[in-house]
Amino acid sequence: GAGVSQTPSNKVTEKGKYVELRCDPISGHTALYWYRQSLGQGPEFLIYFQGTGAADDSGLPNDRFFAVRPEGSVSTLKIQRTERGDSAVYLCASSLNRAGEQFFGPGTRLTVL
Amino acid sequence: GENVEQHPSTLSVQEGDSAVIKCTYSDSASNYFPWYKQELGKGPQLIIDIRSNVGEKKDQRIAVTLNKTAKHFSLHITETQPEDSAVYFCAARTGEGAQKLVFGQGTRLTINP
Numbered sequence: 001g002a003g004v005s006q007t008p009s010n011k012v013t014e015k016g017k018y019v020e021l022r023c024d025p026i027s028g029h030t031a032l033y034w035y036r037q038s039l040g041q042g043p044e045f046l047i048y049f050q051g052t053g054a055a056d057d058s059g060l061p062n063d064r065f066f067a068v069r070p071e072g073s074v075s076t077l078k079i080q081r082t083e084r085g086d087s088a089v090y091l092c093a094s095s096l097n098r099a100g101e102q103f104f105g106p107g108t109r110l111t112v113l
Numbered sequence: 114g115e116n117v118e119q120h121p122s123t124l125s126v127q128e129g130d131s132a133v134i135k136c137t138y139s140d141s142a143s144n145y146f147p148w149y150k151q152e153l154g155k156g157p158q159l160i161i162d163i164r165s166n167v168g169e170k171k172d173q174r175i176a177v178t179l180n181k182t183a184k185h186f187s188l189h190i191t192e193t194q195p196e197d198s199a200v201y202f203c204a205a206r207t208g209e210g211a212q213k214l215v216f217g218q219g220t221r222l223t224i225n226p
Contacts, residue, residue, distance in 0.1 A: 031212065042202050042216030056213060091156055098212050101147065104156035
């Protein structure tokens with residue numbers, strides 16, 4: 001079946017701009033996660049949704065980062081006033097429920113010039 | 114919070130030999146330990162996982178062992194093949210209420226033909 005999909009696969013933007021990254025989880029998965037992966041590092045947790053609500057946003061680095069999941073399926077990660085340090089691969093994962101295995105998408109590579 | 118350390122950072126083995134990657138974790142409440150394989154330009158792929166009520170789990174050429182007392186777990190790959198070359202990440206998830214995965218720094222495994 002279809003896995004987790006993320007769009008765009010690559011995003012290049014200029015410092016100070018606003019970007020949106022989209023995640024389509026596996027159909028029927030109630031839990032959705034965003035992680036950020038810098039070059040040569042493991043993924044770092046950003047935010048976790050159970051259904052439509054953000055159950056844990058403790059990993060968001062600052063208030064420039066925001067994520068939504070209005071209908072409990074697709075999620076959008078929004079970054080305002082991008083900075084060069086935001087450049088990374090943003091990964092989305094979903095799981096059937098809160099205790100299930102997390103399946104990752106291919107990621108969006110964000111480059112802030 | 115949880116901290117996961119992974120060793121070695123790079124590992125090179127001859128095709129057909131075994132490879133072992135080790136991780137330690139800090140939070141004794143962690144109860145789920147997945148291993149992911151990441152190929153260049155792709156998202157992490159779950160290859161095996163273990164829960165804290167089990168000491169060992171095997172799936173064909175891959176096995177994971179868990180020592181809860183020492184707070185460490187290991188990935189064992191036997192009869193390595195060139196397609197096993199990738200970056201491997203261990204991760205840990207704490208118990209109820211904390212669904213995020215905390216990842217190790219990764220191990221770049223190279224299988225030499």
